[in-house]
Amino acid sequence: MSSFHKFKHFVFGKPIHARHAHHERLSVPFGLAVFASDALSSVAYATEEVLLVLILAGSLAAYGVLPIIAVCLAVLLVIIAFSYYQTIHAYPESGGTYIVSTDNLGPYAGQLAGAAILIDYVLTVAVSISAGAQAVVSLAPQLQPYTVPMACGAVGILCLMNLRGAKESGIVFAIPTYGFVILILILIGKSLFTGITSPAVVPQLPAWDGNQLHTLGGFLLLRAFAASCTALTGTEALADGVKAFKPPESKNASKALVMMVTLLTTMFIGLSWAAWHSGIVPIESGTEGYRTVIAQLAEQQFGPGFMTSAIMIMTAAILFLAANTAYADFPRLASFVARDGYLPRQLGTVGDRLVFQNGIILLSFIAIGLIIKFNADTHSLIPLYALGVFVAFTLSQAGMFRYFRKRRWMVLKRKDLEADDEHPTASPRERNRAARKFAIQSYVSGFGAVVTFCVGIILIYTKWEERIWIVIIAMAILMTIFNLISRYYKSLAKKLTVTRADHLPEIKPTTLLLVPRMHKGILLPIQYAKAMSPDARAIHVALGKESAKRIKEDWNNFGVEMPLIILDSPYRSIIQPILDYVDHVRSMDAKRVVTVIVPQAVPKHWWQGLLHNNAAILLKLALGTRRNVVITNIRYFIEGEQENQ
């Protein structure tokens, strides 16, 4: 098996995932790189989305709302991050939102949160990879016809990387993250300088969106704001990763949070302003000569040389990294959902390579489906994107609100405080202070819930025509599946419950050892069969007269003390005669449990396995609903090779 193992190791590697298996704690800069790449990368597409809405206003007046939007965004970021931080503090085990919602708002809220986040992970991959492909196309327009294949290929690479379980270090995150941030800041700086030294360019408004020009009314403003909300996806990652920071954890994480908010808003407002000031308007993707806004801006400022290339490459890199984060989170969340019986139970053992890999393959398939369906076009994908995050935010904040209210009530009513290790004693004064603290925390969470709920409504309202209902339907379908699965498991548990009437059955074991011919590989199985049961018999299915004669001789010559039974097979089947004999043995006594032992060769190379019978598989398939029959493989090794565990 060694070459098979080598092959397996080459393809799948060792199971390590940097994001959730940090043995070393992260410093602030590295922590920021690891947990903020997802959020920071979103400026690559969020800016473009906002500009896209604003050009509909068709006048420079729209320019004025950019600071407003940026401020809203920054405030929202801080609210979400802070209130999320509270959550992490109360529920230190990861899997945050889903567990908070389930615990405090009941199973349906939990299911909704789970569905929303799982969908959002898929969209993270689809959106980030599509945006990355668009960045590449901006750099090399001749690749435009290959946008979709490129994006699918990138998902394929991510999938393989994660199947291998590539070991990621902080530095892998730091280079694209800081590279992207620094280059974007330079781009903004240069634009600013050019902007100050030269007058604003009046943009040539293109024939976008059927040239329907709107006045900058409330709806457009909301739409612009909604578009900017995609920049908030990925925020939860930082709060989720507090424990990975060097001590003092929360202080360091807060520093990283402040830095992230600063960088995100700076880049967002800077890019928007620069683009607008330079008369750059988004181009409809699929158009001849398509380039992203960042690409247009970079080319305007630096020409089509090194800097522009560097900016686009770093953009693609950070987006690839952002997509990668979903690969660690998707199987992990699925495992929490599975543990509650809403998804197949085996997904719960995420520590098992194959299970983890199933999650990765599933995620890749759905993401590729979305990319193909939406033509790797971020403009059509992004409207679907942010809702899941806001549903999850709202549920987790609402859950935390209830959690803190309950705590406060418990403290005031002098109820038991044992669940809260921070307040073991309870003098009236301390109790009041505790209650006040819980009250404040509940206000923060409650406010966060209301804000994110409102944003969610705005998203649904403004993006309805951009097919945001697809996400709502997807959530409903996923919740239905959760419930069907849960119902099945519950009815199963009921059926299998042990009652007082149940007792251990009496059994009489019989062992049948399949002997194709006398060889070294069956010496251990002979002993195994004899040890298993006093009624052990060797079985040979004779496809020809010669083989029967030969095995009889060999058997007697070797002197095995076990009856050898020869079964004829007129139709040259190996399975039917065995099944018939098994039925014959079982028919003698209802307590009889028959074990068929099939020696199985383990060859040196995996392809040699194709040359070895494994009757056990055929027997198992043929077994049907026969009860009290067990098929067992005993392996023997053809090459006397080292054990390799």
Added chain:
Amino acid sequence: MSSFHKFKHFVFGKPIHARHAHHERLSVPFGLAVFASDALSSVAYATEEVLLVLILAGSLAAYGVLPIIAVCLAVLLVIIAFSYYQTIHAYPESGGTYIVSTDNLGPYAGQLAGAAILIDYVLTVAVSISAGAQAVVSLAPQLQPYTVPMACGAVGILCLMNLRGAKESGIVFAIPTYGFVILILILIGKSLFTGITSPAVVPQLPAWDGNQLHTLGGFLLLRAFAASCTALTGTEALADGVKAFKPPESKNASKALVMMVTLLTTMFIGLSWAAWHSGIVPIESGTEGYRTVIAQLAEQQFGPGFMTSAIMIMTAAILFLAANTAYADFPRLASFVARDGYLPRQLGTVGDRLVFQNGIILLSFIAIGLIIKFNADTHSLIPLYALGVFVAFTLSQAGMFRYFRKRRWMVLKRKDLEADDEHPTASPRERNRAARKFAIQSYVSGFGAVVTFCVGIILIYTKWEERIWIVIIAMAILMTIFNLISRYYKSLAKKLTVTRADHLPEIKPTTLLLVPRMHKGILLPIQYAKAMSPDARAIHVALGKESAKRIKEDWNNFGVEMPLIILDSPYRSIIQPILDYVDHVRSMDAKRVVTVIVPQAVPKHWWQGLLHNNAAILLKLALGTRRNVVITNIRYFIEGEQENQ
């Protein structure tokens, strides 16, 4: 499992193959239908191939050679059939050519025969189905762009039909076979009548083959003859099926043979003559308005009405049937080859459904590949076709020549005659008579060998430019594979040979029963584990603290007399803790053999299986080269349903 079984039965049916499992003997007409359909169907394309060559001559002079070719063909048919009949008589077990060649000419000749016939079965499917699709296209020209998909679809249907194991009766063969023969004879009769009452039409020679007109030289004559040889494919089926006839078998089979030869030559010469006389020339496939020669002739004689449609439909039907015959023969021959260790051994148990099905799927895939590669164009496929048959004919006749010579020599040298039951006593006179008989038989076979060998050379010589070398390369590759596989099995047997130094090892069994929680399904496994070994332990992998606590309580409450071991799983893997524990147990004692028993739920519906863990599969994959570890599944049934064997 019952619904899964129903599904399986619906898709795969019961394993019956009319051609090789006749319980009733066949009368001459039915026998002819069953065994001659392959051969008779070949006039559908053989005629066209011959005409295709003759039009190259570019003059009506070529017309004159048709009778010569027809006579050659008839003589060849009789030689082959008769000498094949001798073979069947000497080797009554089927699998004829391959076994005759191996026995009398050695393993390499056998391998060559096996390779040649396996390749020919694949080509039978590809050619017959392509010709059938062309017949359909001739009837409905609007389907022309879909020729390849239609042909592939037909192979798919054949594949499914044979996976199901459709029960075929004589009547299924009789209708298309006789329908085709009668309609073709009517068509010839009508053409003859028209031909006598009106003068011959001078054909408008098309710009076929780049308009290179040749004079009717020897090469063209040979080519025309070689083209006609495709009509001989399938002849061996009749000789092969002698035993299926009603007694007196050989007399009835001979009758059928005479009828087949008469019908085949009549149809061949009749169609060729009629086509030529009516000025019909073959159309290059892929051309606008493509129709087969038969379609052109039918339309000329009957107009585009009922008769023409009936002729084309029957043509397609008999061709479909001809392709179907390969589906019965391919897995059967593969099983003979596998029994000699030239193909994976498990192919030898052709009585096992899954093995038989693998052969069918393999055959279908290769045939579809050929159809796509050659664009379902019979003109390009047919040159590859006949060689395999002639290689096989030559080898089997040569083998029979040696067989009869040896017999004759043994008789004359007064050697033991015991192998020949016909001549138990041996007076000199009788011996001489026997020797004479063997001599005559050897002449027949030898003559057959020489004739078919010459035809083979003609085929290679005339069709070299039509890529017949592909078949030669394919045979060489197949033979190489046969030899590599054979070498592997031989070295394996050597390695595994039991010597005097080998002895039965001493073992100490330990049984580990995986217990996810206490439920009805594990009651039997508990008893099974205890019966297997005095050292039986229950193992629970705790993914959470609660489950561990609960199982402990339940275990003690039920009062199971077996130690319960709780394994922690910090990384939420179910496999790793078990493997670690297994290694721990094994490390105590080299004689320890550990059996891990995994209870497996058998749900009512197969899709519910997706909701059940089967840790046994994961464990087996993770086992690597650990020795002395056995993983066993014990099934428990969730619904208390009827046993269904």
